[in-house]
Amino acid sequence: AQRVTQPEKLLSVFKGAPVELKCNYSYSGSPELFWYVQYSRQRLQLLLRHISRESIKGFTADLNKGETSFHLKKPFAQEEDSAMYYCALLGGGSGGSNYKLTFGKGTLLTVNP
Amino acid sequence: NAGVTQTPKFQVLKTGQSMTLQCAQDMNHNSMYWYRQDPGMGLRLIYYSASEGTTDKGEVPNGYNVSRLNKREFSLRLESAAPSQTSVYFCASSEIAWQGAYEQYFGPGTRLTVT
Numbered sequence: 001a002q003r004v005t006q007p008e009k010l011l012s013v014f015k016g017a018p019v020e021l022k023c024n025y026s027y028s029g030s031p032e033l034f035w036y037v038q039y040s041r042q043r044l045q046l047l048l049r050h051i052s053r054e055s056i057k058g059f060t061a062d063l064n065k066g067e068t069s070f071h072l073k074k075p076f077a078q079e080e081d082s083a084m085y086y087c088a089l090l091g092g093g094s095g096g097s098n099y100k101l102t103f104g105k106g107t108l109l110t111v112n113p
Numbered sequence: 114n115a116g117v118t119q120t121p122k123f124q125v126l127k128t129g130q131s132m133t134l135q136c137a138q139d140m141n142h143n144s145m146y147w148y149r150q151d152p153g154m155g156l157r158l159i160y161y162s163a164s165e166g167t168t169d170k171g172e173v174p175n176g177y178n179v180s181r182l183n184k185r186e187f188s189l190r191l192e193s194a195a196p197s198q199t200s201v202y203f204c205a206s207s208e209i210a211w212q213g214a215y216e217q218y219f220g221p222g223t224r225l226t227v228t
Contacts, residue, residue, distance in 0.1 A: 009153060032215065043117075044156075044203065044219040086156060090215060099144050099163060099207060100171075101217055105155035 002027045004089050006104035013077050014112050021072040021107045023061075023087030032090040033070040034101070035061055039083045047072075047085070057081070077111045084108050115139055117220035119204050125226045126194045134189040134223050136204030144207045145187035146217065147171075147179060149200040156203070162187055194227045201225070 003026040013019050025031055035047040048056045050063040050070060061072045070087060087104040120135045138145065147159040148171075158171030160179040168179050176198060178190045187206075191198060204220040 006155075034215075043221050044205075046216050049215070099215070100146075100158065100161060102158075103148075103156040105153065 004104035119220035138206040142206040
């Protein structure tokens with residue numbers, strides 16, 4: 001069964017410090033991974049997807065198949081980055097279809113001034 | 114273009130009462146989802162509908178039923194609410210796009226309290 005693990009429930013850093021939110025996954029197929037973000041009192045929204053190899057709001061994430069990881073990184077955290085971050089894995093729909101996301105339990109990032 | 118909308122935003126129920134959470138999307142997506150969000154548990158899938166006319170159980174379906182009324186609407190029903198169903202409920206929708214473009218779009222959530 002597929003699984004997404006985010007080992008840190010809470011992460012607190014100071015403004016300007018580097019930040020890394022960890023995500024590990026378990027999946028038998030070729031993984032497609034995402035990071036979603038939920039700012040206070042807002043709906044969840046896609047932050048980035050691994051397949052696009054993009055950098056959004058200064059965040060990047062690299063898929064490491066050997067370590068089955070997809071950690072989210074930012075070199076210099078900003079106060080507006082404070083939010084709940086979810087790692088998600090695509091796959092596992094019925095009949096082999098590939099449209100269901102499995103989410104990790106989330107990491108609440110707080111960036112202190 | 115409102116995206117995904119949910120009603121109500123807040124609801125308080127007594128144990129044993131029933132209610133239906135409504136969700137609608139105007140993006141012409143085929144797939145729709147219901148999640149619950151609990152502290153320390155993250156997002157857990159309750160039910161999903163891959164396309165109009167189909168529904169499937171997710172990770173935590175017990176105590177819930179769903180109806181895919183048409184392509185736009187996907188409702189979640191609690192037949193006999195229990196305190197364990199106190200949660201924030203999110204609806205989402207998606208389209209199966211070419212690889213690299215998959216995204217689920219979320220509604221604003223319904224905060225449900227069962228006393």
